[in-house]
Amino acid sequence: MNRILPTVSAENLTQFETLALNSSMNLADGHARQQLTAAQAKIVAELPDMWAEAVLRPVAEIEQEAADSFFGMLGQHSHPFAAGRTLSCYSSSLAMEILARSLVTSSDAVALIHPTFDNIPDILRGVGLRLIPVEEEQAHDDDLPAELLRQVGCVFVTTPNNPTGRVMTEARLTRLAEQCAEHDVVLALDTSFRGFDPDAQFDHYTVLDGSGCRWVVIEDTGKLWPTLELKIGWLVRSANVDLPIEKIHSDILLGTSPLILLMVKRFADDGADGGLTELQRTIAENRALVRAELAGVPDIAFVDEHARTSVERLHVGSRLALDVWSAVRSHNLYVLPCQKFHWARPDEGERMLRLALSRNPSTLVTGAQVLRSALLAAPGLQS
């Protein structure tokens, strides 16, 4: 019998994710919660030695090594480091906040990919920026209208996107950067999920610098490894960006922990040494596991057939995602209803759920079984 739960109110995706934090079946947030690999566990066991090393060595040296290893692992070999062009932050959300506060000093509107993770629009709106949605298909398939580019100070694209997993190709990025250069608009990218998809690992910095546009990239170590929220968000910018990024960064922080930077370097070196490929394989296996457990349920569909990121969208057919969310929550399973990813038109996400795949297989199988029962019990007649 279902437990009676208090009604919940969640104003954003993170509040939905917070509800899940203490559940053993948390398939809500996109943070990595799978077991450490043997190589990663060995690195964690060496943290006391890294602490001693961090105390002794200059932070700038550790920071550069961490950035070189992380960006190198992801194929971003021409990322800049000198002259404060790669700033480390406690998280990618903080990098986002710094970017938003910088942008609002010289523009009042941003063209933002739609859908995407809602803390991006929330942070941009939070500083007073007006947002104009750019449909994902449009950003990937066509030039942006000149009329749109005349209205905004920045075009913001999440690639790979969360929740869709869609990756901007090198050809599209090249053209978009050219358009941004022509209109003197900043091109900003959030590449937090790039580690999961080799297609997102061409050297973006060569493309961006080649275009001559003003650009900012937010990179993130936080989605890849189960490091208990020890992570770095990197805020990288072009030499010509002409935004007060460094000043605003220094308004907020002196720097990140050299212990975390050393840990990131070690995880990234392991990633380059085969760990990243292993992670991509694990996510593919987890995706297959979830799809197999839900196979044969009527009136559902996996929306992003070719996605490789650590999240999976499920269309629940004629059911309402919030109804399914409530039904599985009464069995202690947490997933994410997708409305809030569709920050401009939430209705478009009301029949989709997002499932996190960076989990142990046993959690995914149990979670998928609970979800399967709930979907079979709710064939969609209520809508």
Ligand SMILES: Cc1ncc(COP(=O)(O)O)c(C=O)c1O
């Ligand atoms: C694309 C994207 N960028 C940034 C963030 C924020 O990450 P964090 O909570 O580590 O700051 C998220 C969170 O899931 C995300 O999906």
